[in-house]
Amino acid sequence: MNFAQRHITVALAAVLGLIAVAYVGVQGNLQLLFGVVVPYLALLLFFEGIIYRVIKWARSPVPFKIPTTAGQVKSLPWVPRTLGDKLDNPESKAWVIGRMALEVLAFRSLFRNTRTELVSDPKYPEKARLVHWSYKWLWLGAIAFHYAFLIIVLRHLRFFFEPTPQAIALLSEIDGFWQFFIPTFYLTDIIIVLALLYLLGRRLANANLRYLTLASDYFPLFLILGIVSTGILMRYFFKTDITAVKQLVMGLVSLKPVIPAGISPLFYVHLFLVCVLLAYFPYSKLLHAPGVFFSPTRNLPGNNRWELHVNPWNYPVKFHPYMEYEDQFRDAMYEAGIPVEKEPEAAVAEEE
Amino acid sequence: MADYKNEFGWFAPKPTVEKKIYSLKAVAVGLGIFLVVFGAPLLLNMGQVHPVPQPSLDTPAIQKLAEKERQCVEPTEWMRANHMQLLWDWREQVVRTGERYYTTSQGKKVLASLSNNCMECHSNKSQFCDQCHNYVAVAPNCWGCHLPKEQNVAKAEGK
Numbered sequence: 315m316n317f318a319q320r321h322i323t324v325a326l327a328a329v330l331g332l333i334a335v336a337y338v339g340v341q342g343n344l345q346l347l348f349g350v351v352v353p354y355l356a357l358l359l360f361f362e363g364i365i366y367r368v369i370k371w372a373r374s375p376v377p378f379k380i381p382t383t384a385g386q387v388k389s390l391p392w393v394p395r396t397l398g399d400k401l402d403n404p405e406s407k408a409w410v411i412g413r414m415a416l417e418v419l420a421f422r423s424l425f426r427n428t429r430t431e432l433v434s435d436p437k438y439p440e441k442a443r444l445v446h447w448s449y450k451w452l453w454l455g456a457i458a459f460h461y462a463f464l465i466i467v468l469r470h471l472r473f474f475f476e477p478t479p480q481a482i483a484l485l486s487e488i489d490g491f492w493q494f495f496i497p498t499f500y501l502t503d504i505i506i507v508l509a510l511l512y513l514l515g516r517r518l519a520n521a522n523l524r525y526l527t528l529a530s531d532y533f534p535l536f537l538i539l540g541i542v543s544t545g546i547l548m549r550y551f552f553k554t555d556i557t558a559v560k561q562l563v564m565g566l567v568s569l570k571p572v573i574p575a576g577i578s579p580l581f582y583v584h585l586f587l588v589c590v591l592l593a594y595f596p597y598s599k600l601l602h603a604p605g606v607f608f609s610p611t612r613n614l615p616g617n618n619r620w621e622l623h624v625n626p627w628n629y630p631v632k633f634h635p636y637m638e639y640e641d642q643f644r645d646a647m648y649e650a651g652i653p654v655e656k657e658p659e660a661a662v663a664e665e666e
Numbered sequence: 667m668a669d670y671k672n673e674f675g676w677f678a679p680k681p682t683v684e685k686k687i688y689s690l691k692a693v694a695v696g697l698g699i700f701l702v703v704f705g706a707p708l709l710l711n712m713g714q715v716h717p718v719p720q721p722s723l724d725t726p727a728i729q730k731l732a733e734k735e736r737q738c739v740e741p742t743e744w745m746r747a748n749h750m751q752l753l754w755d756w757r758e759q760v761v762r763t764g765e766r767y768y769t770t771s772q773g774k775k776v777l778a779s780l781s782n783n784c785m786e787c788h789s790n791k792s793q794f795c796d797q798c799h800n801y802v803a804v805a806p807n808c809w810g811c812h813l814p815k816e817q818n819v820a821k822a823e824g825k
Binding site: 472486493556627 | 682684
């Protein structure tokens with residue numbers, strides 16, 4: 315087994331193992347464990363982990379502002395700056411919020427993604443040319459995945475509120491506007507599958523990426539694919555009584571847990587994978603969600619030229635200023651003909 | 667203490683970084699938003715009691731039936747999860763092939779019709795269908811064409 319195969323196998327085996335654990339557990343009547351105990355535990359880990367991480371990050375001092383973000387920094391009045399410059403190299407907090415919003419909502423950094431490749435030169439077939447080109451597919455896959463995931467999560471809120479908020483019902487209706495299949499087919503279901511397969515395929519197809527990709531990169535992909543596929547199977551093919559599912563969820567969120575009868579094992583597998591995702595979230599690369607707010611190149615204004623940023627871990631440094639240096643070596647300097655601030659006689663007179 | 671030297675000499679106390687939360691205000695606001703948004707389902711529902719939908723079987727047609735015969739075209743458990751599929755299949759079958767009868771898993775032949783079979787017994791849409799549909803926010807488009815009978819009855823009685 316080579317490097318990539320080993321990492322894929324570990325991640326895939328972990329997800330399949332989790333599915334098997336939940337399935338076997340529910341067959342063995344452990345509904346209480348998988349329907350109540352595990353979700354609460356996962357939520358606890360999720361909140362605890364995120365708060366811990368955020369506070370830990372907040373305690374790390376930032377030594378300096380990074381002035382070399384893209385875009386012309388605010389300078390003399392006649393140096394032109396476009397809107398893009400202002401957003402990429404913000405001069406104030408308000409513009410920083412703009413840059414952060416662009417990053418969080420539109421994945422600005424990924425949109426700027428380029429790819430560097432050696433391609434054959436048609437003029438000189440024996441030579442290769444290094445080409446940099448704008449590569450938007452990763453951005454497209456990422457943004458499709460994230461927004462589909464967001465809409466799916468929001469749609470699921472119908473199980474968490476009674477009565478269901480109008481906005482959630484409306485969102486589901488828009489998502490299912492094709493009115494195709496029964497129950498209504500949701501557009502986001504197919505988008506998220508395609509996006510995930512692209513994000514996975516991207517890592518598998520390119521040799522460089524295959525070498526960079528570890529089990530901890532495959533695992534979340536397989537895990538979310540597992541969640542999505544169990545959800546799709548449950549919605550369209552092997553249906554379960556969702557009234558009972560809502561009773562279970564409402565029991566959880568009102569802190570009065572119940573285990574209604576008539577929920578299929580497939581639902582518990584789905585729920586268990588979601589719990590694993592929640593518990594895994596704060597201890598993995600998925601933390602880029604809160605992490606983006608702590609990126610120094612995103613959250614600090616480019617105002618180095620007119621505002622001093624003091625390194626928080628500066629400590630008193632013993633300086634050796636020039637006058638002390640000259641006091642030390644004045645005679646030698648004078649002898650060697652090096653110009654001095656004070657003539658030796660004047661210095662002696664001053665001391666006396 | 668490590669083997670360490672700085673401008674202050676050997677084994678001089680290491681420069682320490684102040685232990686504090688930097689930009690506390692922004693971090694507190696961010697964490698607050700996170701907790702409120704992600705904790706909303708818990709915060710809003712905590713301790714509340716939500717009535718479980720009770721689809722009513724109390725209609726004249728069902729009352730008329732003997733206790734033993736009170737059975738849907740398929741087992742109740744199966745119908746709870748799959749009735750939409752059955753109705754969809756019936757629609758395809760009736761509209762495309764003209765075959766108006768459906769053979770149940772018990773081998774009985776029944777009329778494949780929402781208005782003329784299902785709603786003969788379940789004539790109480792608001793007490794039966796809507797109970798669960800509203801609970802899980804499902805808006806089936808059956809009622810775009812099919813008129814729930816109870817409305818007609820109510821109208822007739824109103825006159």
